[in-house]
Amino acid sequence: MALAFITGGGTGLGAEMARCAQAQGWDVAILDLCRDAARPILDELPDVRFFEGDVAREDTVVxxxxxxxxxxxxxxxxxxxxxxxxxxxxxxxxxxxxxxVNLTGAVNVSRLVAARMIARGHGSIVNITSTAGIATSPGVNAYAGAKRGLAAMTEMMAQEWGPLGVRVNSVAPGMIQGGMSRSIYADRAVADRRASAVPSRRLGAEADIANAVLWLASEEASYINGHELVVDGGLTKATMSMIPRD
Structure with a gap:
């Protein structure tokens, strides 16, 4: 059984990835800061293995x-x-x-895991970036820079590790009704207003991101490497549609 290792897998998007991965037949392990916060997903999926640690610390990842x-x-x-x-x-x-957390931690874990994947001969890494790093907005400060930086690191990792058997891609979520944004969309009026700006006319679901990640890891995507897959219902391409023509 193939093994998926998910950082930040205790809650939100990470927990949904664990849920979807196990449903597709993966053996799942998660790394997160707090076991107590992860208790709901661990109770739901008792076969999931949990490791407590900080992605930015080499010792806890190792x-x-x-x-x-x-x-x-x-x-x-x-x-x-x-x-x-x-x-x-x-x-x-x-x-x-x-x-x-968002950039250095991801690179830290990637380096440590990639070394083992390369020694074994194959592997897939998917980094979670964000549309906030593609079309940023005031108020997101370091998050935007971290996610744009992680997209660049994804491309570099793919070039360095692709010849050694490891594919590296990223998924950039748009406006997702879940994860870190759950509290924002608890206000139905805000959720409806934002959904109306998306060409698909809905906010994304956590499963939309989990399914994209697992597809990139599959054999169906075996020739995709160094790519940032934007999962946003078309929002980042819709700028001109928001500008009046007359």
Missing amino acids: SALDGLGAVPDLLVNNAGILKFGSLLETSFDEFARILN
Whole structure:
């Protein structure tokens, strides 16, 4: 059975990825900061293995990988944090913390897992980026830079590790009714207003992202490498449709 290793898999998008991966026959392990927060998904999916650790710390990641007893066939770098606020009002420490989790942490885990995948001869890595790094907006501060940086690192990893048997791609979620955005869309009026701006006329679901990730990891996508798959209902391509013609 193929093994999927999902960071930030205890809640939100990561938990949905664990749920969908297991339904498709994957053996699933997750790495997250807090077992208590992950309790609902662990109770729901008792076969999922849990490792407590910080993606930005090499020692906790190595400990988890050693504990797996096997090399992951799929790594999903999903762990992330977001804090809204203007750049001028964001402290340096907070800015650095957001970068550390969303960018440095993903690169840290990727390097450690890729080394094992390369020694084994194959593997797939999917990084979770964001449309906030493609068409950013005021108030997302370090998150936008981290996600754009992770997209660039995805391309570089694909070039370096592709010849060694490891494919690296990314998925950029748009406006998703779940994950870190769940509280935003709890207000139905906000959710409806935002959905009306999406060409598909709906917000995304957590399963939309999970399914995209698992497809990229599948043999059906075996010739896709270094690609950022935007899953946003067409939103980032809709700029001109929002500008009046007369």
